[in-house]
Amino acid sequence: MSTKIVALFNLKPGVSVADYEAWAKSKDIPTVNGLQSVDEFAVFKSTGLLGSDDKPPYAYIETIDVNDMEKFGGEVSTETMQAIAGEFQAMADDLVFIMTDKLG
Numbered sequence: 001m002s003t004k005i006v007a008l009f010n011l012k013p014g015v016s017v018a019d020y021e022a023w024a025k026s027k028d029i030p031t032v033n034g035l036q037s038v039d040e041f042a043v044f045k046s047t048g049l050l051g052s053d054d055k056p057p058y059a060y061i062e063t064i065d066v067n068d069m070e071k072f073g074g075e076v077s078t079e080t081m082q083a084i085a086g087e088f089q090a091m092a093d094d095l096v097f098i099m100t101d102k103l104g
Contacts, residue, residue, distance in 0.1 A: 002039065003069055004100045007062040009092040020060075020091050021045075031084050032064065037072035039065040058094065 011020055024043050032041040041064050046056035066072045075081060089095070 002102075003066045004102065005062075005064040005066060006098045006100060007064070007095065008058040008060075008098070009062075009095040010059045011091055012093040015091045023087065023091070028084060028088060031080065035072070035075045035081075037066055037068045037075050039067050041065070060092075 011017065029041060029043060032038055035041075042062065044061045044063075046059050046061065049056050076085070
């Protein structure tokens with residue numbers, strides 16, 4: 001059974017949108033999509049709240065479709081992925097990872 005991980009986060013103070021998005025496009029997205037345990041990794045930028053002028057609580061949303069959680073655990077512990085994770089954690093604030101299973 002596949003698992004979808006949803007990550008919600010903002011950027012830390014002092015981290016520019018341009019720097020984060022350039023890093024995400026050039027390093028994070030291609031590296032995570034290169035993992036055998038990942039069917040698809042996508043990053044989304046919040047653009048608003050439906051029916052409201054309020055600011056979204058999170059600036060970015062990531063979805064990771066994992067086909068093998070055991071293999072994923074091994075792959076994210078590699079030196080390459082640890083470096084990516086460290087760079088990400090230096091930029092991400094209010095980070096929440098939610099594990100999900102699809103109903104039906």
